[in-house]
Amino acid sequence: MLDGRRFLIKDTFNDTSFQDPARNISIMFFARWFPDEYLEKLLHKWQTANQNIPQYIFFESGAWSLFRYGESSLDLFVRNLSATAQHMAELRHRTTVIWMKTLPFHPTASSHQGHWVTDGNSSTLDKFGKEFEKVAVANQMVLWTSAFDDAKHNLDRYADHVHPGAALIRKSVCQLLQALRCDSCKRPSGIS
Numbered sequence: 001m002l003d004g005r006r007f008l009i010k011d012t013f014n015d016t017s018f019q020d021p022a023r024n025i026s027i028m029f030f031a032r033w034f035p036d037e038y039l040e041k042l043l044h045k046w047q048t049a050n051q052n053i054p055q056y057i058f059f060e061s062g063a064w065s066l067f068r069y070g071e072s073s074l075d076l077f078v079r080n081l082s083a084t085a086q087h088m089a090e091l092r093h094r095t096t097v098i099w100m101k102t103l104p105f106h107p108t109a110s111s112h113q114g115h116w117v118t119d120g121n122s123s124t125l126d127k128f129g130k131e132f133e134k135v136a137v138a139n140q141m142v143l144w145t146s147a148f149d150d151a152k153h154n155l156d157r158y159a160d161h162v163h164p165g166a167a168l169i170r171k172s173v174c175q176l177l178q179a180l181r182c183d184s185c186k187r188p189s190g191i192s
Contacts, residue, residue: 053095059088059097065128081131085136088139097141099136101132102125
């Protein structure tokens with residue numbers, strides 16, 4: 001949230017915010033499929049905002065880059081991700097940034113170019129996930145790796161066989177609230 005408005009991430013419908021004033025918790029999930037200059041500008045806005053900064057920001061990226069552009073995009077993906085990590089590091093004094101390891105595809109998903117995705121255990125997708133993890137570790141980002149394994153075993157949580165759906169985001173919020181020792185894990189308001 002920035003000045004009481006949700007950030008609207010360009011070219012994606014998967015940004016979701018959750019606030020629970022009773023627990024004084026605010027969470028932002030967003031995915032930028034190919035980290036780039038637009039994301040850097042967005043992070044700069046967060047760095048200079050005076051209020052309404054979420055206490056937790058979940059960041060996921062990578063699968064769409066591979067889905068759309070194929071394995072040849074890996075080097076550029078890693079360079080852009082490294083630049084993104086440097087910008088996110090500047091937010092550490094204001095919020096907790098949690099990187100979600102690149103999520104797998106549903107087995108029936110197929111790309112726009114070449115239809116190379118045939119199963120949820122793609123070794124190429126695993127390669128993107130490993131590079132994502134390397135960048136996170138190198139930049140001392142909090143890394144949530146179990147999301148990747150959980151998604152592989154619960155492919156029904158995908159909204160459209162490619163994008164993580166509300167069920168996966170809801171589970172993430174519940175896990176975080178439980179980790180923070182909140183009393184209950186009911187369906188958060190604002191997540192459908």
